[in-house]
Amino acid sequence: MLASVANTPILPGLSPVAGKSIEARFDGDLLSSDGGLLGLRAIEQRLGIASRLVACIDDPRAPGRVVHGLDEIIRFRMLMIAAGYEDGNDADRLRRDPIFKLAMERLPEAGDLCSQATISRTENLPGPRALLRMGMAMVEQYCSSFRRVPNSIVLDIDDTFDAVHRV
16 A cells, blocks of 8 residues: 555655755655765765865966866765766766755756856866875774774775686
């Protein structure tokens, strides 16, 4: 038996956007598989990852001509990756997506998010020193998640692809 609209559970605890409360229900006609971004938005806000990364990058753009701040661009890109959009090419379609806009603190009727070209320029902006600073910022973020920092951390990085097939 289907629950009535009044009895449909909601996802509680979502932060408001532009002073308006956000309520996630599971009974609507217009559904999005990217609704989890609203939860990720809250986590990113608490951790401040985009702000940490932006602090490591020099922004050469003329401040008076900037439409999208580096923190917004990086946050949008992080959310895209988290939602499974591994390429920046999807930004041109997602920049108008209502869930992405809400996750980026914009109401659906507000202006579009940044374009693929803006994301590409931002991804190519940091030089080697900025990338090192960004890496160190992420290590600091990770270490700050412990009450007591471990004596050692093992990073098992293996970029080889070993396809395994069953016969």
